[in-house]
Amino acid sequence: MLQDAKARFSELVRRVRSEGPQHVTVHGRDEVVVIAAEEYRRLQGLQTGRALVEVLQATPYPEIDLAIAPPTYAPVRDVSL
Secondary structure, eight states, rough: HHHHHHHHHHHHHHHHHHOOEEEEEEEEEEEEOOHHHHHHHHOOOOOOOHHHHHHHHHHHHSOHHHHHOOOOOOOOOOOOO
């Protein structure tokens, strides 16, 4: 059973690389989409919080002093199968 799961996962990865994103269904419903790492990074982009900073800077209450800390990044966890 484990060998079959590994083989099928390898095939899924090959299809993602050759055909693009692959939908995984459970009981006939889409549950997840598997995409290539490059595509994930492209979609995620660099999350800097710039939009939030711009909204806060455009406030009608400039007398309120807000200290903005430098951004921190939470890396994506690698999973070994």
